[in-house]
Amino acid sequence: MFNGRANADLTDLAHSRGLAYGDGLFETLAVVAGKPLWLEAHLDRLREGLGRLNLQLNESVLLKELELLLDKAGKPQSGVIKVIICRCSGGRGYSPASQQSDRLLSFFPATKPAPYWHDGVKITLCQQRLSRQPALAGIKHLNRLEQVLASAELQARGFAEGLMQDDSGLLIEGTRSNLFLVRQGQLLTPALSRCGVAGIMRGKILEYAAQSQLPARVADLTLADVYLAEELFLCNSVFGIWPITAVDCHQKSIGPLSRHLQEQFKATFDV
Amino acid sequence: MFNGRANADLTDLAHSRGLAYGDGLFETLAVVAGKPLWLEAHLDRLREGLGRLNLQLNESVLLKELELLLDKAGKPQSGVIKVIICRCSGGRGYSPASQQSDRLLSFFPATKPAPYWHDGVKITLCQQRLSRQPALAGIKHLNRLEQVLASAELQARGFAEGLMQDDSGLLIEGTRSNLFLVRQGQLLTPALSRCGVAGIMRGKILEYAAQSQLPARVADLTLADVYLAEELFLCNSVFGIWPITAVDCHQKSIGPLSRHLQEQFKATFDV
Incomplete structure (x- = not known):
């Protein structure tokens, strides 16, 4: 659906x-019980991205289009919505002539969840x-070739996910998920001030930790922290929480804090 | 023109x-005397990019479409062609399902050249x-938010071009051009192994230097080199060569080597 029209002139x-x-942003939202999950948090990240790229978006129009998209898809109970917001065209050349944005919304039916x-x-x-790139860190912009190259590597090597380091060797995230680790009962997740995407599920977990007096910290982490961790898990707002049982030859067991957090979010994801 | 059809279903x-x-590549070609300028060099860079992104392209089809594009535009003598090559769609997610590419070609009529x-x-x-990002350095891929942000900055500050450094302070290029400087009669241009786009005009100038025994070197350069340089110029394959007369408050005069190189390429650009 392009700017609210299902059969729009493209x-x-x-x-x-x-x-x-790639002058724009995107969001991928799970549909649970017929509604976009954590819509407000996705809008928050979108607002942050719009500010960084100096783009404007009429939010109430977007909200109406999200409803229309689900209506047209037959009011599905589950699935995934992808929203792309990109700067309107304005001639050739890098200089942004406009702050106005186009909206492209797509619905994808639910697929069988992975057993992870x-x-x-x-x-x-x-x-x-x-x-x-601090100017682009945290936001979900459309320049994703690093993730594409990393995913191609995972595909070739037969892995469902992989950890990515920045060019100085700091651990940042998975290709499409954020990383948490547990050490001495404390939750740790990589800082995303220089690169990475600040995932919605990551935010929800940090929020839950703060509310329930669970010690949690955002930090600069390296591979050594992964090897020393008692528990590791990946998260995103579509698949939820995946405990990590091995990083290459380093085996890990699924720990109590990972299971506890899954229990807290089980109903949300309808697992 | 999408995959060879002017009124294609988009x-x-x-x-x-x-x-x-941004999973793809682009090329911007000047049209001079009715033909795409330096087509072979553009195809070379495209091939390099296709290899890096693991994409396939039928070159003879592209060549036919370039001809068709110019025919449809009324066989213009001058102007600019933009070619976008991007990976065919294949479901949601970063993993590239296909090596096949789509081709999107556009023609832009010539505009009045800048006086630079x-x-x-x-x-x-x-x-x-x-x-x-060494994996993406040199090629002309579609992840260009850094150039967009830099161009927005230039636009706000009223400059036609600006120099970009990498995060360690090495000088790399302009937002849409490459940089050369002259020191003790030697041509110097920044190394592009970690970031930057290996411009076609940059290649042609280095080629000319090699053929005419003009000393030239690719090197790691910093702002200090700019301040100490006897001559500075920017180049790209659409506007040619622009001598630099000031970098912020540092004045430069247009030197003999810059004028000599312009003289060599004058006929090519029909200036």
Whole structure:
């Protein structure tokens, strides 16, 4: 659905700055019990991204289009919505002529969930690294070639996910998820001030930790922290929480804090 | 023109990985005397990019479409062609399902050239820096938010171009051009192994230098080199060579080597 129209003329899309330069943002929202999950948190991150890229978006129009999208999809109980917001076209050249944005919304039906929530997941360390760019760190922008290259690597090596380091060797995140580790009962997750995407599920877990007096800290972490961790898990707002059972040859067991957090979010994800 | 059709159904474009992740490449070619300038060099860079992103492209099809594009535009003598090559859509998620690519070609009529070829250009140092990503350095991929942010900065400050440093302070390039400087009669241009785009004009100048026994070197350069340089110029394959007359408050005069190189390429650009 392009700017609210299911059968829109897509000529503008051919000149989109989203396509030309990745000049835009996206959000991927789980649909649970017929509604977009954690919509407000996704909108918050979108607002942060719009500010960084100096883009405008009429939020009430977007909210109406999200409803329309679900109506047109037959009011599904579950699935995934992808929202792309990109700067309107305005001639050739990098200079942004406009703050106005186009909206492209898609619905994807639910697929059978991977068994990793229950069984845990064996992951690897990606060779592809993340570059440091504070101006773009944290937001979910459309420049995702590093994730594409890392995912191609995982695909070739047969892994469902992998950890990514920045160019100085700091651990940042998975290719499509955030990382948590547990050490001496404390939750730790990598700082995302230089690169990485500040995931919605990561935020919800940190929020839950703060509310329930569970010690949690955002920190600069390295591979050594992974090897020393008592528990490790990945999270995102579509698959929830995946305990990690191995990082390459380093075995881990699924620990009590990972299971506790899964229990807290079980109903939310309808697992 | 999408995949060879002027009035193509653009539905595929809405699910394009070019739009979703910037998973693709582009080339901007000047049209001079009715033909794309330095087509072979552009194809060379495209091949390098296709290899890095693991993408396939039928070159003879692209060549036919370039001809068709110019025919449809009324066989213009001058102008600019933009070619976008992006990975075909293949579901949601970063993993590239396919090596196949879509082709989107556009023609832009010639505009009045800026006076900078003759008069030189006053530029600035961009605050926005380039991140280091060797996997993507040199190629002209679609992840261009750093250039967009830098161009927005230039626009706000009233400059036609600006120099970009990487996050360690090495000088890399302009936002849409490459940098050369002259010191003790030697041509120097920044190394592009960690970031930056290996421009076609940069390549042609280095080629000319090699053929005419003009000393030239690719090196790690900093701002100090700019301040100490006897001559400075920017280049790209659309505007040619722009001598730099000031970098912020540091004045430069247009030197003999810059004028000599312009003389060599004058006929090519039909200046």
